[in-house]
Amino acid sequence: MTDAPAISVAPVLTLNNIKKKYRGREALKGISLQLYPGELLGFFGPNGAGKTTMIRCISGLLKPDSGTITMGLPDDDPANPERIGLVPQNLAVYPDLTVQQNLEIFGRLEGIKGNYLKGRIAEVLEWAALKDRTRSLAKSLSGGMQRRLNIACSILHHPSILLLDEPTVGVDPQSRERIYTMLEQLADEGAAVLITTHQLEEVETRCDRIVVMDHGKIVADGTLSDLVQQTIGQPHRVILRFDRPYPRPIEAFIFDDERTSAVCSLESMKELPQVLAVLKRLDQEPSRIDVRSYGLQDVFLELTGRSLRE
Amino acid sequence: MIRTILRIQYLRLRNNPTELLLVFVMPMIFFSIFAGIFSNGVATGADKKIRVGWISNQPAAAVSELLEFLNSDSSLQCSPLNPNSGNEAVSETKMSALITDAQRSGKFDVIVKLPSELTSPATTESVQMTLVTDGQNPMAIAMVTSIVRSYFAQKQASIVASELMGKQSTHDRSGELADSGIGGYSTWTEDPEQPSRESGFGKVATPLDLYRANQGSDWIQTDPNGVHSINDRPLVPQRWAIPPEKSAESAQFEGVASKEKSIPFSNEAVKIVVENPQAASQENPRIAMYAAGIAVLFLLFSATGNAAALLEEAESGTLDRILVSRASLFQIVGGKWLGILLLGCLQISVMFFWAEIVFRIQLLKHLPGFCVMTFSTAAATASFAMLLATICKSRAQLNAVSVVMILSMSAVGGSMIPRFAMSDRMKDIGRWTFNAWALDGYQKVFWFQSPLSSLQTEVTVLLGSSLLLGLLTLLLSGRWKKGSF
Numbered sequence: 001m002t003d004a005p006a007i008s009v010a011p012v013l014t015l016n017n018i019k020k021k022y023r024g025r026e027a028l029k030g031i032s033l034q035l036y037p038g039e040l041l042g043f044f045g046p047n048g049a050g051k052t053t054m055i056r057c058i059s060g061l062l063k064p065d066s067g068t069i070t071m072g073l074p075d076d077d078p079a080n081p082e083r084i085g086l087v088p089q090n091l092a093v094y095p096d097l098t099v100q101q102n103l104e105i106f107g108r109l110e111g112i113k114g115n116y117l118k119g120r121i122a123e124v125l126e127w128a129a130l131k132d133r134t135r136s137l138a139k140s141l142s143g144g145m146q147r148r149l150n151i152a153c154s155i156l157h158h159p160s161i162l163l164l165d166e167p168t169v170g171v172d173p174q175s176r177e178r179i180y181t182m183l184e185q186l187a188d189e190g191a192a193v194l195i196t197t198h199q200l201e202e203v204e205t206r207c208d209r210i211v212v213m214d215h216g217k218i219v220a221d222g223t224l225s226d227l228v229q230q231t232i233g234q235p236h237r238v239i240l241r242f243d244r245p246y247p248r249p250i251e252a253f254i255f256d257d258e259r260t261s262a263v264c265s266l267e268s269m270k271e272l273p274q275v276l277a278v279l280k281r282l283d284q285e286p287s288r289i290d291v292r293s294y295g296l297q298d299v300f301l302e303l304t305g306r307s308l309r310e
Numbered sequence: 311m312i313r314t315i316l317r318i319q320y321l322r323l324r325n326n327p328t329e330l331l332l333v334f335v336m337p338m339i340f341f342s343i344f345a346g347i348f349s350n351g352v353a354t355g356a357d358k359k360i361r362v363g364w365i366s367n368q369p370a371a372a373v374s375e376l377l378e379f380l381n382s383d384s385s386l387q388c389s390p391l392n393p394n395s396g397n398e399a400v401s402e403t404k405m406s407a408l409i410t411d412a413q414r415s416g417k418f419d420v421i422v423k424l425p426s427e428l429t430s431p432a433t434t435e436s437v438q439m440t441l442v443t444d445g446q447n448p449m450a451i452a453m454v455t456s457i458v459r460s461y462f463a464q465k466q467a468s469i470v471a472s473e474l475m476g477k478q479s480t481h482d483r484s485g486e487l488a489d490s491g492i493g494g495y496s497t498w499t500e501d502p503e504q505p506s507r508e509s510g511f512g513k514v515a516t517p518l519d520l521y522r523a524n525q526g527s528d529w530i531q532t533d534p535n536g537v538h539s540i541n542d543r544p545l546v547p548q549r550w551a552i553p554p555e556k557s558a559e560s561a562q563f564e565g566v567a568s569k570e571k572s573i574p575f576s577n578e579a580v581k582i583v584v585e586n587p588q589a590a591s592q593e594n595p596r597i598a599m600y601a602a603g604i605a606v607l608f609l610l611f612s613a614t615g616n617a618a619a620l621l622e623e624a625e626s627g628t629l630d631r632i633l634v635s636r637a638s639l640f641q642i643v644g645g646k647w648l649g650i651l652l653l654g655c656l657q658i659s660v661m662f663f664w665a666e667i668v669f670r671i672q673l674l675k676h677l678p679g680f681c682v683m684t685f686s687t688a689a690a691t692a693s694f695a696m697l698l699a700t701i702c703k704s705r706a707q708l709n710a711v712s713v714v715m716i717l718s719m720s721a722v723g724g725s726m727i728p729r730f731a732m733s734d735r736m737k738d739i740g741r742w743t744f745n746a747w748a749l750d751g752y753q754k755v756f757w758f759q760s761p762l763s764s765l766q767t768e769v770t771v772l773l774g775s776s777l778l779l780g781l782l783t784l785l786l787s788g789r790w791k792k793g794s795f
Contacts, residue, residue: 059634086634088627109635154631165627 012037012192013058013161018067020053027053028064029216035161035192040183042207043196044296046304050216051196052089055163058194059086071161083110085159087151089166095139099130099149102138103156110157120156127182128152144175151179155186162186164195168202180206200296210296214304227299234265238275239290251278269293328706339714344721359387360450363418365405366425376424379461385453391421409442410587414758416750419443419450419730422458438581444757445586446730455582462580598662598671602752603725605658606687606745610719612657613688613695614712616650620699620790621708629790643787647692647780654688671756679755682765686772687748693779694744700786719743729753747771 011034020028027050035041045051056062058069071084093102103124107117125131128148133141138149151167164183168176180202187193187208197203203210204224212220212227220227228235240250245259252275253262264275272291279289323329362380380388391408409421423440439458443451623629632642662680666673673680698715702708720726722736723745729737740746751768754760 056630059630061630061633084634086631088630090625090627092627092631094628106631106635109632109637111636 009036009038011035012072013194014068014070015054015058016068016070018054018057018064018069020057020062020064022053022062027216028057030067031213031216031218033211033218033221035194037160037190037192038187039192040187040206040208041192041194042203042210043194043213044198044200044203044210044300045196045213049213051213052165053216054213055086055165055194055196058161059084059163083157083159083161085154085157085162087154087162087164087167089169091138091146091150093138093146093149093153096137098135098137099125099141100134102149102153106153107156112157117156124152124156127155127185129178142175144171144178147171147175147179148182151182155191158191160191162191162193164193166197167195168197168199176202200300204296212300212303219303220299224296224299227296228294231299231302232294234267236266236269236272236291236293238264238266238272239292240279240286241288241290242284243287244284246282246284248283250282253278328704328710332710336710336714340717360385360420360447360453361418362386362388362420362422362454363391363412364388364422364424365391365408365412366423367402367405376458376461379464380422380457383457386457391418413442413444413587414754414760414764416444416730416753416758419447420454422454438583440583440585442585442587446728446757451584455584458582459580597665597669598673598676598756599728599749599753601662601665601671602683602749602756603720603728603745605661606691606723606748607716607720607725608661609654609657609688609691610694610716610744611712613650613654613691614698614708614716616653617646617692617695617699618705618708620646620696621702621705624790625704633790639787639790640784642790643696643784647696647783650692650695651685651688654691655684658684658688676755676759678762679760679765680752682762682769683748683751683755686751686769686776687744689776690744690748690772690779693776693783696783697779697786700783700789720745722746724749744772744775 013033013035015031015033018028018031019026022028029050031050031054043051043054053062057064094105097105100121103121104117107113107120112120122131125134128151130141130145130148130152133145138146141149147167147170151164155162162183167183168179171179176199183193183195184206195203195207209221209223210227211218220230222230225235238253240253240262242260242262246255246262247259249255250262253264255262266272266275279286323333364377364380377388380386391412392404405423409423412418412421421442423442425437425439441451441454441458620629623632629642633639637645662671662673662684665671695712698712699708702711720743723729723740723743724732725745729740729746729749732740737746747768751765751772754764754768758764
């Protein structure tokens with residue numbers, strides 16, 4: 001995970017109350033969002049939540065019905081606007097071209113040419129660990145390599161905003177690790193990276209900030225601990241269960257009505273030893289002790305419910 | 311197990327509407343299209359008349375008899391090349407120019423150049439009839455030749471009949487012969503269903519009529535096959551043919567015949583010359599036409615195949631990536647169009663160069679016209695393919711639509727059946743297709759060897775269509791940005 005951006009940094013992308021009707025239904029219902037340079041933002045939501053529509057709006061493929069999208073920093077040159085890199089969910093490369101040829105093509109489409117393009121291709125090949133496969137046809141690459149090439153084709157022009165639609169679908173853990181390392185490098189270099197994904201673990205562990213979207217709205221926005229705090233409360237709990245009602249109070253624990261179950265919420269796991277010390281002094285041995293940490297899945301289910309969306 | 315495998319195939323077919331369409335509906339559509347095209351002789355030209363253009367260096371009145379005869383034939387459609395014909399004599403130079411223009415226009419299957427000698431039927435000079443053809447329709451020239459020959463045969467018969475009438479007093483022939491007004495050398499096969507020929511001069515009775523009127527006479531004989539001969543002339547292979555030498559039996563007419571040094575309009579006297587002005591400089595124009603027909607058909611298929619890449623790119627997200635880049639929608643559509651155009655030009659060029667090497671179609675001689683037509687045709691097909699790709703929602707849909715459209719266009723437009731064999735109605739319908747305009751253009755280049763300026767109409771239509779369809783494609787291509795595919 002990269003260091004969280006300083007609050008004073010101006011956003012490189014600002015969405016203000018974006019609304020969009022798409023195919024007869026309201027796909028975006030007033031989205032407001034800010035993306036900062038060097039930030040790795042995880043966009044999370046059930047299928048049909050409006051993530052792809054939002055990415056298409058940001059990338060300019062769709063025009064919002066209302067609201068504004070502002071890109072760039074206040075001191076940017078208006079003649080040289082912020083540049084976007086888009087990594088579609090599917091492998092958006094030419095399978096019958098080689099790795100080198102694909103990079104050349106997409107580099108030229110971004111207006112890069114000559115020695116600068118050659119230099120950038122060499123850098124990107126190194127970055128994506130595809131240096132020894134330059135002459136291989138894209139279709140002959142492994143799934144992980146193809147994914148890396150897919151991303152590599154979008155960063156040749158040094159985009160200040162990189163939009164990735166589920167970039168790690170169908171890749172093995174090693175390739176996923178490599179891809180996130182690549183993205184973190186980009187963020188470290190100052191690019192704002194927005195990722196949509198269904199991989200909870202990736203978002204929890206890799207993203208600086210998480211946005212949860214449902215029914216075309218942003219329902220939560222912040223770091224993981226912020227989200228847990230906002231939706232569940234304390235992120236950790238120690239739960240005691242007794243065979244018969246416990247007669248006395250236990251320090252820091254709250255009993256249920258039947259007094260067979262008690263819960264202690266922890267701000268941090270550092271508090272656990274103190275709780276264990278309390279447990280040593282119990283008169284009655286609990287039948288079961290659960291220590292549970294709440295994560296994004298709990299937040300997500302809390303926010304979006306458990307009913308199937310598709 | 312086989313049952314399960316069969317069930318898989320059945321379920322896949324049932325669950326795939328596009329495949330169902332291709333398997334069951336497509337054959338019906340095709341059948342209907344082709345049945346519509348080919349029924350009632352619409353396309354085959356079974357209802358088609360041979361278009362005969364005529365020109366004479368004499369006022370029309372002088373050749374009216376022959377023209378009337380030609381017009382009376384239901385298989386011919388005669389019209390003058392010179393709008394002023396009938397009013398003025400035409401010089402040889404002007405005649406040649408008119409014939410060349412008419413031939414290049416493709417409006418006539420055969421052009422009849424009427425001789426001035428026709429004004430004096432009893433001339434002793436030989437008469438030369440010139441039939442000008444472009445060689446496209448060999449049947450047309452054969453039919454017109456036979457009809458013209460039959461005119462002269464009947465004409466000769468009428469002259470001989472007149473002579474017979476003059477002779478009848480000498481030979482004490484019956485008055486019926488004089489009433490019938492004709493006799494002659496021709497042989498006729500008895501056919502009760504066939505009425506007497508209504509010639510332009512209207513007085514020609516068949517020998518059969520005479521036979522019926524004079525059964526038992528000693529100068530009309532019937533052979534075992536029912537073929538009647540007059541004056542015991544040997545049978546001739548064609549009914550209009552006139553035996554060059556006189557038989558012994560005809561010596562009875564010596565007194566009449568000897569007055570003429572030759573029999574007017576006999577085979578020796580009437581010479582029918584068939585001219586193909588292009589033939590001298592053509593080596594294999596028909597192959598060039600086939601190459602053009604096939605080239606346009608394949609061009610349409612390859613163009614739609616290439617345009618389908620746009621749909622593949624849209625489905626894979628590559629198009630999104632390109633749209634987000636610095637390339638504008640106009641540049642993307644324009645670039646694709648240009649790619650299809652160049653590939654199309656290259657494809658046709660390769661095909662024609664191959665035809666040049668193997669069949670010697672004289673490509674280099676017609677290179678400017680070929681280049682102009684190839685560019686125009688490729689441009690039109692590129693726009694057509696881009697529009698189809700923009701309208702269709704998936705590659706499968708594009709395949710189904712393009713196969714139906716291209717095969718129909720090719721059938722109607724002349725890529726499958728030569729346009730010269732089509733009826734005029736069919737040709738008019740064909741003008742709604744690129745194939746027809748392209749083939750007409752290539753025909754002018756390779757067959758008629760017309761100058762570049764004559765391609766103006768074809769090039770205008772093809773490039774105009776290309777522009778129109780291209781603009782329509784640009785208008786509709788906004789959907790790529792909306793992701794509505």
